[in-house]
Amino acid sequence: MSDNVAVSVRDLHVSIDKKDILKGISIDFPKNAVTAIIGPSGSGKTMLLRSINRLIELLPRARVSGKVLVRIKNELQDAYALDPSYLRRKVGYVFQKPNPFPHLSILKNMTIGPMLNGIAKGKENLERLAEEKLKEAGLWDEVKDRLHEAAWKLSGGQQQRLCIARALALQPEIILFDEPTTGLDLYNTKRIEELMVRLKEKYTIIAVTHSVDQAGRIADFIAFIYNGKLIEFGSAASVLKSPANELTELFITGRVLDGVTA
Numbered sequence: 001m002s003d004n005v006a007v008s009v010r011d012l013h014v015s016i017d018k019k020d021i022l023k024g025i026s027i028d029f030p031k032n033a034v035t036a037i038i039g040p041s042g043s044g045k046t047m048l049l050r051s052i053n054r055l056i057e058l059l060p061r062a063r064v065s066g067k068v069l070v071r072i073k074n075e076l077q078d079a080y081a082l083d084p085s086y087l088r089r090k091v092g093y094v095f096q097k098p099n100p101f102p103h104l105s106i107l108k109n110m111t112i113g114p115m116l117n118g119i120a121k122g123k124e125n126l127e128r129l130a131e132e133k134l135k136e137a138g139l140w141d142e143v144k145d146r147l148h149e150a151a152w153k154l155s156g157g158q159q160q161r162l163c164i165a166r167a168l169a170l171q172p173e174i175i176l177f178d179e180p181t182t183g184l185d186l187y188n189t190k191r192i193e194e195l196m197v198r199l200k201e202k203y204t205i206i207a208v209t210h211s212v213d214q215a216g217r218i219a220d221f222i223a224f225i226y227n228g229k230l231i232e233f234g235s236a237a238s239v240l241k242s243p244a245n246e247l248t249e250l251f252i253t254g255r256v257l258d259g260v261t262a
């Protein structure tokens with residue numbers, strides 16, 4: 001396997017209550033790049049993302065088969081053989097709806113994970129880590145004077161950047177974003193898009209987006225998922241400018257795919 005692969009998914013099948021949701025997906029996500037996953041709603045984008053860090057196991061009726069390899073400490077490892085909480089630290093997840101611990105302070109949102117996981121010890125080290133990661137997520141200047149306020153007081157866009165900073169504090173290598181800018185204003189959407197692009201220097205970014213335009217702004221690679229199958233994967237420029245598959249072309253030009261079978 002190439003050194004350039006951060007996540008390798010092989011023949012991934014997911015079913016829930018015997019309904020096939022993912023129907024044999026194979027894809028290699030390049031390291032230190034942004035890959036956008038696009039596709040109509042209901043096509044399985046979230047399930048693909050959740051299969052990678054095993055959040056899917058929180059759905060007890062879901063059945064998963066196939067293989068997911070994740071590059072951690074520069075070695076491709078079987079995600080389903082790792083301790084799930086370790087896997088989820090190294091492969092972070094940012095949800096569509098920001099989910100900070102609403103009643104904990106901004107600072108505590110940042111320090112609780114590293115404290116519980118022994119990533120930093122002692123107040124000073126924990127606070128230094130919090131500052132470093134809030135800076136990395138582009139939130140520090142907005143919160144440095146209100147670190148002890150409850151997280152719910154932040155705006156939606158700030159809460160989302162707090163969630164990104166919180167994921168960064170757990171020292172991930174791969175970060176999965178599930179439509180992270182849905183419902184945010186243009187300013188915050190732009191901040192988070194720029195952040196995803198900046199973060200690829202240090203991390204591998206895989207981002208589900210509802211917006212083809214957003215994929216065009218942030219992605220190096222694009223995967224188009226439809227009806228539980230990977231229809232097309234390639235460089236963002238080639239997928240957007242000259243898609244190889246007719247379904248991809250229909251989707252990126254905003255036409256309806258209902259009833260078209262892949």
Ligand SMILES: Nc1ncnc2c1ncn2[C@@H]1O[C@H](COP(=O)(O)OP(=O)(O)O)[C@@H](O)[C@H]1O
Pocket residue numbers: 016021039040041042043044045046047048059
């Ligand atoms: N908790 C669930 N129980 C049963 N089916 C689900 C559940 N979550 C999602 N699904 C089904 O799985 C399919 C893919 O969903 P999802 O991955 O959320 O799609 P997308 O993110 O592309 O909109 C859909 O048909 C959806 O109805």
Ligand SMILES: [Mg+2]
Pocket residue numbers: 045046047178
């Ligand atoms: Mg989804």
